[in-house]
Amino acid sequence: MTTPSLLNAFLSVVRRDLILAYRHRAELINPLAFFVMVVTLFPLAVGADVELLRRIAPGVIWVAALLASLLSMDALFRSDFEDGSLELMVMTPHPLSVLVLAKVSAHWLLSGMPLILITPLLAAMFDIESDVIGILFITLFLGTPVLSLIGAIAVALTVGLRKGGVLLAILVLPLYVPVLIFASGAVDAAAAGLPVSGQLYMMSAMLFLAITLTPWPTAAALRMSLS
Amino acid sequence: MLPWLTALMLALLAYGLYGGLVLAPADYQQGDSFRIIYVHVPAAWMSMFIYMMMAVSGAIGLIWHIKLAEIVSICSAPIGASFTLLALITGSLWGKPMWGTWWVWDARLTSELILLFLYLGVIGLYNAIEDNRTASRAVAILALVGVVNIPIIHYSVEWWSSLHQGPTVTKFAKPSIHIDMLIPLLVMAVAFKVYYAIALLLRCRNELVQREQGARWLDEILEEK
Numbered sequence: 001m002t003t004p005s006l007l008n009a010f011l012s013v014v015r016r017d018l019i020l021a022y023r024h025r026a027e028l029i030n031p032l033a034f035f036v037m038v039v040t041l042f043p044l045a046v047g048a049d050v051e052l053l054r055r056i057a058p059g060v061i062w063v064a065a066l067l068a069s070l071l072s073m074d075a076l077f078r079s080d081f082e083d084g085s086l087e088l089m090v091m092t093p094h095p096l097s098v099l100v101l102a103k104v105s106a107h108w109l110l111s112g113m114p115l116i117l118i119t120p121l122l123a124a125m126f127d128i129e130s131d132v133i134g135i136l137f138i139t140l141f142l143g144t145p146v147l148s149l150i151g152a153i154a155v156a157l158t159v160g161l162r163k164g165g166v167l168l169a170i171l172v173l174p175l176y177v178p179v180l181i182f183a184s185g186a187v188d189a190a191a192a193g194l195p196v197s198g199q200l201y202m203m204s205a206m207l208f209l210a211i212t213l214t215p216w217p218t219a220a221a222l223r224m225s226l227s
Numbered sequence: 228m229l230p231w232l233t234a235l236m237l238a239l240l241a242y243g244l245y246g247g248l249v250l251a252p253a254d255y256q257q258g259d260s261f262r263i264i265y266v267h268v269p270a271a272w273m274s275m276f277i278y279m280m281m282a283v284s285g286a287i288g289l290i291w292h293i294k295l296a297e298i299v300s301i302c303s304a305p306i307g308a309s310f311t312l313l314a315l316i317t318g319s320l321w322g323k324p325m326w327g328t329w330w331v332w333d334a335r336l337t338s339e340l341i342l343l344f345l346y347l348g349v350i351g352l353y354n355a356i357e358d359n360r361t362a363s364r365a366v367a368i369l370a371l372v373g374v375v376n377i378p379i380i381h382y383s384v385e386w387w388s389s390l391h392q393g394p395t396v397t398k399f400a401k402p403s404i405h406i407d408m409l410i411p412l413l414v415m416a417v418a419f420k421v422y423y424a425i426a427l428l429l430r431c432r433n434e435l436v437q438r439e440q441g442a443r444w445l446d447e448i449l450e451e452k
Contacts (some may be wrong), residue, residue, distance in 0.1 A: 153372055157352060157365045167351050171369060174344040175376050178383040206379075213375070217368050224364050 009094045010102045017106035020079075031072040032114045038064035039122050050127055057126035058136055058187035062143075065115050066176055069144060070169060072111040073151040076103065077159045077222070086159075087226055096222065097215035104145075104152050104215075112144035128191075135190035135200075139183040142203040149210040149218075150175045156221035179206065232425050239418035243411050267317040269416040270310045273423060274342060275377075277307030281349070282374040285367030295431075297363035298438070300370065301353050302430035306423055308346035315339055338381045345373045359438055 004012070021028060042060045043053055080086040080103075089099050119140055123133040154171040161167070186199035243265060281303040288297035318336065319329045330336065349366050356362035439445045 150372075153368070157369060158355070161355050163355070167348075167355050170344065170351055171348040174341045174348065174380070175372065177341055178376070178379045181383045217372055221365065221368050224361060224368070227361065 003093050006094055006098060009092065010098055013089075013099050013102035014106045014109075017103060018109065021106075021110045027075075028110060028114070031068045031111045032118065034071055035064050035068040035115050036118065036122065038067060054127050055191075057123065057128055058132070058191070059184050060126075061119060061122060061136065062139075062180055062183050062187075065119075065140060065144060066147060066173075066180060068115060069112060069147045069151065070172055070176075072107075073148070073155050073172070074165060074168060076107050076148075076152060076155045081159045081225070086222065090223060090226060096219040100152065100156075100215045100218045100222070101211070104148050104218075107152075108145050108148045112148055116140045116144060132187060132190045135196055136187050138200060139186050139203060142200065142207050143179045143183045146179050146203075146207050146210045147176060149214040150179075152218045153214055153221060156218045156225060158225075159222070160225040179203070182206070229425065229428060232421055232428075236418055236421040236425060239414055239421060243415035243418050263317050263321045265412060265415050267314055267321060268412060269419040270317065271314040271339065272416055273419050274307055274311040274314055274339065276420075277303050277310060277423060278342065278345070278370075278377070279374070281307060282367075282370040285363075285370045289364055289367040289371075294360075294438075295435075297360070297367070298431050298434050299427065301349075301363055301366055302427055302434055304346055304349045304353070304366070306426050306430070308343060308350060310419075310423075311339060311343045311346060315343065334381075341380050342377070345377075349373075 039060055042056070046052060046056070077086060080089070090096055092099070116137065119137060120133050123136055128136070151168075151172050154168055154175070157171065158168050182199050182203050186196045186203070189196045189199065281300050284296045284303070285300040287293055288300055315336075318339075322331065323329055349369055352369055353362045353366045356365055436445065
């Protein structure tokens, strides 16, 4: 039996996860619905003052995206852990970190991407100017993969536990802080008419750091959870 | 060793408190309120120092599978969390008369609060996993990820505040601290370190005895005593 190449392995894991998700289409809607719901709650809670809403909208959207991503994280390794395919992945000759990266990519395509795509609509509902929407869009595009990658570490640590939910939030949220700060900083600067390239470069740096560094602790944590 | 350390700590603590609360001159701006720094600043230093201890010993345990390093790592967490909490509480007690508010979303305060959450995460994770060895390794991974994040959190928060807020009240705007104030402060810092050593040793002994229940070497030692 020949072993497939690393790229093949990566792509087949991505494809498998996408197909699995396609077979359970209804579940795909959940994070998205949650995201929109949380954002909707804010005008109800703080009142429909357009000026105020416009000012807090980027922060609201970012926090909602963060919570939605947190909510969907738990599913990342759960089903694979329960049906044993995670163990098979650990036993393949390919490095586990690459397979982890594949799983996270698929997960981001399914949970992060829809959030980003619906954001312009929400932003328009909050009456944000179009160039600020553009910046918000870019920060989400750079930031949500980082959220998925960092969250994967915590999910891998808690996947073996029966009651991982709240613990997951406590583990993950402090680590999400830098992304949130730079993203909202960029959007605020854009709204004030200031240059935002610094924040965007910083976020890109975080994205690449996360892509290269987080798969290792995630893989180590998965091995530990399985042992 | 424990009695010696305890004596040393008590002596340092007594001198530090006396020096800080009685001998040191009152601050020209803040009067006597500034004296809380003799608890606050060492506690804040310890909160970061203990996190580093936890992460480093966690890494040692992870790499070389030394059981004792794992125990040191996990036993540090509650001590560190309490120092962080102490720093936060004393800080806000000081902030009320000085800044006129209990809490400011200032860079230092926010990053200290996040540090507390990191500690709570570590403790929560350790308690959630049944098997001690596995839990120690999980905690070590988490602590290491947290270490990468601490400078990022610190600087990002600092940067973010400087963007949002106007002039923030800085803690030590004075160019240098008077020597009479500094010495008790340093003595207090050393006293806190020694306290940490004592608490750590006690906790580690406890944890070790619990983990190794029924081991022959343990029974032998216990019989000797």
